[in-house]
Amino acid sequence: MSYSSFASFYDSLTYNVEYEKRADYLCSLIERYQHDAGITLDLACGTGSLTVALAKRGLDVYGIDGSPSMLSIAQQKAAENELNILFLCQQMQSIDLYGTVDTVFCSLDSINHITNENDVLKTFERVSLFLNPDGYFIFDINTIYKHKHVLGDQVFVYDTDDVYCVWQNRYEEKSNRVGITLDFFGREGNAYYRSSEHFYERAYSTEHIVSLLEKAGMETVGLFDDLTFDSPKEETQRIVVVAKKI
Numbered sequence: 066m067s068y069s070s071f072a073s074f075y076d077s078l079t080y081n082v083e084y085e086k087r088a089d090y091l092c093s094l095i096e097r098y099q100h101d102a103g104i105t106l107d108l109a110c111g112t113g114s115l116t117v118a119l120a121k122r123g124l125d126v127y128g129i130d131g132s133p134s135m136l137s138i139a140q141q142k143a144a145e146n147e148l149n150i151l152f153l154c155q156q157m158q159s160i161d162l163y164g165t166v167d168t169v170f171c172s173l174d175s176i177n178h179i180t181n182e183n184d185v186l187k188t189f190e191r192v193s194l195f196l197n198p199d200g201y202f203i204f205d206i207n208t209i210y211k212h213k214h215v216l217g218d219q220v221f222v223y224d225t226d227d228v229y230c231v232w233q234n235r236y237e238e239k240s241n242r243v244g245i246t247l248d249f250f251g252r253e254g255n256a257y258y259r260s261s262e263h264f265y266e267r268a269y270s271t272e273h274i275v276s277l278l279e280k281a282g283m284e285t286v287g288l289f290d291d292l293t294f295d296s297p298k299e300e301t302q303r304i305v306v307v308a309k310k311i
Contacts, residue, residue: 070260072134074228074249075112082173088118090292091170091203094307097294098286100201103167108192108204109157109175113139113150119170120148127151129160158187162195169196171204174303180242180267182277189281196310202283203307205291209241211302212268216243227252241268271297274306283308 095102102124107116110128112135119126120143127150130136136152143150155161157171157179169192179185192202207216213236221232228251235244242265250257275285287307290297297304 070249071247071262072112072132072138073260074230074251075135076114076138077225077227078223078230079114079173080225082114084114084118086292087172088115088122091119091172092122092124094203094287094305095168095201098201098307098309100199101167103197103200104165105168105170106162106166106195108160108169108171109173109178110139110152111135111173113142113152115170115172116150116152117142117146117148120150121146127153129153129155129157131156158184158191160188160191160195165195165197165200167197167200169200169202169204171202174205174207174266176204176274177207177266177268178264180240180265182269182273185269185274186277186280189277189283193282193310196283198310200310201307202278202310203305205303205305206274207266207268207303208297208301209268209270210300212236212241212243212266213238214300215302216266229257242266243268271304271306278306278308282311284311 105124105126107126107128110116110130113128116126116128133154136154139152216234217236219234223230228249231248233246244265247262249260278285286309288297289305290301291303
């Protein structure tokens, strides 16, 4: 999916993500494991806000995303910050890098956008293939609890200066999927123009994710509640997974 409509309004709708705080957290995570970030890949980088924040902290980082529209904004953002960051347009399950890397980050529930578990495994295998020995893969996932009790069959409305957005969810309990429909009403002068995006997110159990990582040649060395070093709880909405190339 290109997320072409979503790309235009993504930054307006994610203003509360706190990318600077997330970049600090990721840096503190690799310090916790005494790991030198080295060459770093920001996988599913979107519009590049986190990639830029990591680059500002001195990381040798580049970004990959499957949406040309998202990457166009990311490239502009890097230029505005006078940063020379390479961005590649590739799908997560078929990444093909120029060489190996030492660290891979994948943030903000991007793995949940892969709704086929075989494609999740393919993604993990491609990450493992291009990770140097003892390299780290750090990513986060929305939990089944969040899909069932927070996103569920809910409707959310966002009203910003740039866009009026209606976000409608439909929960499928059997598959732990949430069907998401976004209707955007973008302002142009005195008129609003409607565009829409529809996609699914799927939640996987932690045990399933750990098993898939093991199949891909990686060992899970840490599980944390989002932006903390605390262990996940029953009502945790987002889990950070730290995996190491075996």
